[in-house]
Amino acid sequence: MESEVFGANSSAVVVAHELKGPLSLSRQLALSLDFEDSLEGAREIGRQIAATSERALRQVEDLTRIARLEDAMFEMEPVNPRIVCDEVVAELWRLFRFNRRELLIDYRNKRKLVVANRQLLRSVVYNFCLNAMNYGGEELPSLVAIRDKGDKIRIDVRDYGPTVPTKVWREIKNGFVKKPVDIAMRPGSSGLGLYIAAKFANYMRGDFGLVRHRDGTSFYIDLPVSGQLSLV
């Protein structure tokens, strides 16, 4: 079905398509200002444009970071995952609202710090959340959760949408994520966000995976606990 839509399929094509979505929407929203009568309506359009274009910018930043991974530019350090998740949720709540979605948190970890790169971990959580926004249903909110898991801490994002196809589940479970379309979960998806998350998780030596539920999916990253005391 993907080939019916894209023709000759390549990662570059699907990445371009993924970026075209928010850019097109931003442009159309700006053009629609002429059709808006109220000042508050115009302000709301402005807020939606900002939230939508930030999403595209994040994707561009992530793609740039992928190119720099080989240079080992990203140092590992003790990171408080709650702070990272809070930042992501604070950034995305408005975009979720414009998409008629809700994003909640559920932190249950007793140990505070993981060994990670803060920027990359933020991108992983961000892409998990965007994935949940795209695939989750309207009835139940998506959930960002942190919990202890042996000598690691698990950060996962749960959605209540269509569950991941078995093929995608197997690709991720077996670590066969070589290009975005390997984990594209539906015809309209390039799999870019999850591909980015998988690359960054791998760089940080974290375990990237997913849990299939009957009513949705949880994507997670497990990261080693840092022995340092939290100063935050």
Place this chain on the structure above:
Amino acid sequence: MIFVIEDDRGWESYYRRILKKYELGFFHDGVEAIAAMDEKTPDLIILDILLTGPTGFAVLNEMRSYSELERVPVIIVTSVSMKASIAEQYGVVEVLDKGKMMPQELLGAVQGAL
């Protein structure tokens, strides 16, 4: 009534603003939309191609297989570049590129189709 089949909910406010004088029904996947067409035949469908679940093409194929829906006009609004021949094959009245269209074009296409 116009059915808008678009899985990116960010577009909903846009369509409501541009097509404010029309009654709109929003559907976020093709299965949901086809089911709604059992209850009510729309006057026009605005259809995205890359949807959750079945693509817009699958929706078109399904629609065209029912006599009641065979002649319902469809406007495709998509990010995918499409050949004119594909639109003709599916009996689509207009194909608009999400990235390039102007709101007036959308409005004109809707007015022309109804």
